Amino acid sequence: DAGVTQSPTHLIKTRGQQVTLRCSPKSGHDTVSWYQQALGQGPQFIFQYYEEEERQRGNFPDRFSGHQFPNYSSELNVNALLLGDSALYLCASSEPGTRNSPLHFGNGTRLTVT
Amino acid sequence: DAKTTQPNSMESNEEEPVHLPCNHSTISGTDYIHWYRQLPSQGPEYVIHGLTSNVNNRMASLAIAEDRKSSTLILHRATLRDAAVYYCILLAGGTSYGKLTFGQGTILTVHP
Numbered sequence: 001d002a003g004v005t006q007s008p009t010h011l012i013k014t015r016g017q018q019v020t021l022r023c024s025p026k027s028g029h030d031t032v033s034w035y036q037q038a039l040g041q042g043p044q045f046i047f048q049y050y051e052e053e054e055r056q057r058g059n060f061p062d063r064f065s066g067h068q069f070p071n072y073s074s075e076l077n078v079n080a081l082l083l084g085d086s087a088l089y090l091c092a093s094s095e096p097g098t099r100n101s102p103l104h105f106g107n108g109t110r111l112t113v114t
Numbered sequence: 115d116a117k118t119t120q121p122n123s124m125e126s127n128e129e130e131p132v133h134l135p136c137n138h139s140t141i142s143g144t145d146y147i148h149w150y151r152q153l154p155s156q157g158p159e160y161v162i163h164g165l166t167s168n169v170n171n172r173m174a175s176l177a178i179a180e181d182r183k184s185s186t187l188i189l190h191r192a193t194l195r196d197a198a199v200y201y202c203i204l205l206a207g208g209t210s211y212g213k214l215t216f217g218q219g220t221i222l223t224v225h226p
Contacts, residue, residue, distance in 0.1 A: 004157070033212050042201060042216030043158065056213050090157050094212050100146050100205055103212050105157030 002027065004106035006091050012112045013081050021076040021109045025093030031055075032074040033103065034066060035090040043090055049074050078111075086113045118202045123221040132189040134220055136202030139183045146205045147178060148214070149187050151198040158201065158216075161187065197224045 005024045013019050025032050031050045035043035045058035049068035063079045072093075078085055088110050092103040119137040126132045138147065148163040162169055162176045164185075169176040175188040189196055199219040 031212060035214075035216075042199075042219055043214070045213050045215070048212055058213070092157070092212065100163070101212075102148075102160035102163070103150075103158075103214065105159065107155070107157045 004091055004093050004104050006089075006106040006109050008109060009107070010110045010112075012114060015081055015083060015113055017081050018077065018079045019081060019111060021078075021089050021091075021111070023074045023076070023091030023093075023106060025072050025074070025091075026104045028095065029093035029104065030072050030096040031094045032068060032072065033092045033094070034074070034076045035092065035105075036060075037088040037090060037108070039087070046076070081113045083113050086111060118204060118217055120200070120202050120217065120220045122218065123223065125223045125225065126189075126192045127225050128194060129191050132192045132196070132222065132224075134187040134189075134200050134202075134222065135184065136186070137184045138202070138204055141182050141204060142206070144206060147176065147182075147185050148203045148205050149174070149176065150201045150203065150214070150216075151196075152201070152219070153195075153198045161200075163205070192222075192224045194224050194226060197222055 003026050007022045033048040034046040037043040046060050047057040048055050052068045065077045068074045088108040090108045092105045094103050095101045149161040150158040152158045162174050164176045177186045201216050201219040203214050
């Protein structure tokens, strides 16, 4: 049973460019959350998708947007990249119907902005 | 969100028990206590969670103080694979929808 899978694993972009990161949730999970983890810091919540809608959002600018598809997979888009967007981007999924169910994380996409 | 306080780092020897403390003095009655850990080069991994009573699973035990203002994650026999950053997180009951607020966590070093 595959867990949460993310692609690509590593990515290098130039300041000002746009990037799309992809996530496939664990089988049976319908909710996807995205987190940003800067070096040496704990992950920070970006937003969560459920039923193809953004349900919650953290303190991130509108340059960060997302999408969830009917098969529950998700994309994270970041426009006008800044050097400070360099981080590990983590996707997490959880089971339907239980608000406190544990999150299952992927191993992330390492984004470097030069 | 209620805040948690953890030591920056702890050390242990292999095959010895490890007690990782967490203070959460402003916890509310409906907050669940969750623990996650993050191994090097991996995403966080769920360890255990509880509300009021002590909890056990195959990975660890969670001891919750009677006043709920602190808790302790117990690894009964540390292995080298347990070296990780451990995060103690409070999750508001019924409203969180998986929005975890991570702090700095405790870096656990396990010596052979």
